[in-house]
Amino acid sequence: MGRFVARRLLQMIPVFLGTTALIFFMVHLLPGDPLAALWGDKAPDPVQLAALKHQQGLDQPLLQQYLSYMGNLLTGDFGTSLDGRPVLDKITDALPVTVRLALFAFAIEIVVGIAIGLFSGLRRGKLFDKGTLVLTLLLIAIPVPVLGFVVQTVFGQNLKWVTPTVQDSNDITQLVLPAVVLGSLSLAYVARLTRTSIAENIKADYVRTAVAKGLPRRKVIGTHLLRNSMIPVVTYLGTDLGNLMAGAIVTEGIFNVQGVGHALYQAINMKEGATVSGFVAFLVLVYLAAGLIVDLLYAVLDPRIRYA
Amino acid sequence: MTTVIENNQKNDRLEVGTPLLEVKDLHVEFHTRDGIAKAVNGVNYSVAAGETLAVLGESGSGKSVTAQTIMGILDMPPGKVTQGQILFRGQDMLTMGNEERRKIRGQKIAMIFQDALSALNPVLSVGYQLGEMFRVHQGASKKEAKEKAIELMDRVRIPAARQRVNDYPHQFSGGMRQRIMIAMALSLQPDLIIADEPTTALDVTVQAQVMDLLAELQAEYNMGLILITHDLGVVADVADKIAVMYAGRIVETAPVHELYANPAHPYTKGLLRSIPRLDQKGQELYAIKGLPPNLLKVPAGCAFNPRCDVATDLCRTEIPALHHVTDKDGKELTGRRSACHLWKETLHG
Numbered sequence: 001m002g003r004f005v006a007r008r009l010l011q012m013i014p015v016f017l018g019t020t021a022l023i024f025f026m027v028h029l030l031p032g033d034p035l036a037a038l039w040g041d042k043a044p045d046p047v048q049l050a051a052l053k054h055q056q057g058l059d060q061p062l063l064q065q066y067l068s069y070m071g072n073l074l075t076g077d078f079g080t081s082l083d084g085r086p087v088l089d090k091i092t093d094a095l096p097v098t099v100r101l102a103l104f105a106f107a108i109e110i111v112v113g114i115a116i117g118l119f120s121g122l123r124r125g126k127l128f129d130k131g132t133l134v135l136t137l138l139l140i141a142i143p144v145p146v147l148g149f150v151v152q153t154v155f156g157q158n159l160k161w162v163t164p165t166v167q168d169s170n171d172i173t174q175l176v177l178p179a180v181v182l183g184s185l186s187l188a189y190v191a192r193l194t195r196t197s198i199a200e201n202i203k204a205d206y207v208r209t210a211v212a213k214g215l216p217r218r219k220v221i222g223t224h225l226l227r228n229s230m231i232p233v234v235t236y237l238g239t240d241l242g243n244l245m246a247g248a249i250v251t252e253g254i255f256n257v258q259g260v261g262h263a264l265y266q267a268i269n270m271k272e273g274a275t276v277s278g279f280v281a282f283l284v285l286v287y288l289a290a291g292l293i294v295d296l297l298y299a300v301l302d303p304r305i306r307y308a
Numbered sequence: 309m310t311t312v313i314e315n316n317q318k319n320d321r322l323e324v325g326t327p328l329l330e331v332k333d334l335h336v337e338f339h340t341r342d343g344i345a346k347a348v349n350g351v352n353y354s355v356a357a358g359e360t361l362a363v364l365g366e367s368g369s370g371k372s373v374t375a376q377t378i379m380g381i382l383d384m385p386p387g388k389v390t391q392g393q394i395l396f397r398g399q400d401m402l403t404m405g406n407e408e409r410r411k412i413r414g415q416k417i418a419m420i421f422q423d424a425l426s427a428l429n430p431v432l433s434v435g436y437q438l439g440e441m442f443r444v445h446q447g448a449s450k451k452e453a454k455e456k457a458i459e460l461m462d463r464v465r466i467p468a469a470r471q472r473v474n475d476y477p478h479q480f481s482g483g484m485r486q487r488i489m490i491a492m493a494l495s496l497q498p499d500l501i502i503a504d505e506p507t508t509a510l511d512v513t514v515q516a517q518v519m520d521l522l523a524e525l526q527a528e529y530n531m532g533l534i535l536i537t538h539d540l541g542v543v544a545d546v547a548d549k550i551a552v553m554y555a556g557r558i559v560e561t562a563p564v565h566e567l568y569a570n571p572a573h574p575y576t577k578g579l580l581r582s583i584p585r586l587d588q589k590g591q592e593l594y595a596i597k598g599l600p601p602n603l604l605k606v607p608a609g610c611a612f613n614p615r616c617d618v619a620t621d622l623c624r625t626e627i628p629a630l631h632h633v634t635d636k637d638g639k640e641l642t643g644r645r646s647a648c649h650l651w652k653e654t655l656h657g
Binding site for chain 1: 379380381383410411412413414415418419421423426427428429430431432433440441444445476478492
């Protein structure tokens, strides 16, 4: 177990280096010059531009730039964005908002998704089950931006239950609508996965044993059926936590949430290499950590799994 | 050390020989896409306290379906009981409410399944699964339940029970797992145990140990036992009487030794001939020709007729009744029945 965790942590190092390198070089491949853009529509003054470039270290060879960036990163210096703010400041501002939004969406998809999946799995072929299949298919088919705009229009503009966009990103009650939109796709997958898993396991011999033991239905389902059925669902949920952080980029744009997605979007538009790389490096870390946690959770759910 | 079972000594324990369970004219059907499969067609049998009934038959003969119907664990749908009664201590279980039925399961009638590996929950420790019986039915605390689980594991002779109580099913050997199944079935000292092929998944030496254990515990607590099997070897030592099933019907019943000595149905005869024997070393082993019938289209008349060596025209048209069987002098043989038009020829022939 300890060795397994140590090995997984060591494996994270090359993954982390690889992804940050990819992002760093990809940002440089974007067309346009971020510094020249500071002059807006006017032609930049060549002397000033050269001075700025030198100041930012952008006149050095790309590999040199990358190495010094990575060197700084290892000492915890994420660099400075073009507006003079340290990138780390931007991250610590935006990250809590996105984490909150993603966790909110995560909670919704777990609670609602598993509940729906459980009920339709138990009533396979009945009306509720058929309804679930159609609705989840619909959710999977609708692109998130479309769903976001529809929800925004209906609840924000027509019914006026909430403001169409988020006014204060730190107010959790304002995040309900974005969280529902963000979690909806995964909710559909979770519901379907749970349904299939339940419908399959309900025929398992150990469930029959549980009935033969004279256990009440509640215990048969809660103790014996549900736990076994959660194994594939947890696999999905683990990879999904990272996806939610990334998916938040679109949702945050629609609802004007000042999170990682918002900051990253702006940074990409401005072609700020340091900011983009910094944010992505952080997201990569979150993704890797979530994966590790899920792998460890397996052992809790299924004692047959051993780490070697 | 006092065992769990002594501590739980019930005062309503029945005398040996009191009728415990009676299955009367039971019919079970399965509604499938291809039609209606009649899995059980008018089965009658009874078990008394302390008695062992072996139900013998090939796959698809309806022996397991009957057991599942008694236990109330038949999947419905597609299964459906269309006719009959299952009387447990005189009460028809088929007309009982769900809750009443549930309280009989595990407490009064318990079941041992064939494959303990899949019948035990893979993600719960055996201690939890054993203790659950006491927690649910007797309101025991977690700690008490665990102690009782350890006692039970000791009782079925699992070595180092205290150290192994938190282990999971996959960490035990096949024989040990089946012992755990037996312990689970015995935990509340039921009146009746239904063992559905309890040793089929085990190797031969372990089979004998598990059967001995089961027979010993049954005798000790005066339980009725229904032993479902296709293995004639397993039956001989432990059973009092045998019911042979074919295509959803009982074709022969007899006290165990009489059936072995002198079968009254060609199917039973065929089964007995297909047991390998040392004195026939080197000879080809007999096999009943053909295959068990498809339950969607059971042959007209006696269901066994296409595979029977002695079948007549009567056998192809008329379903034989379960005749009382008499000896050569016309004296009725107690407990012996045969559903063959030609039982006389078969028995005395």
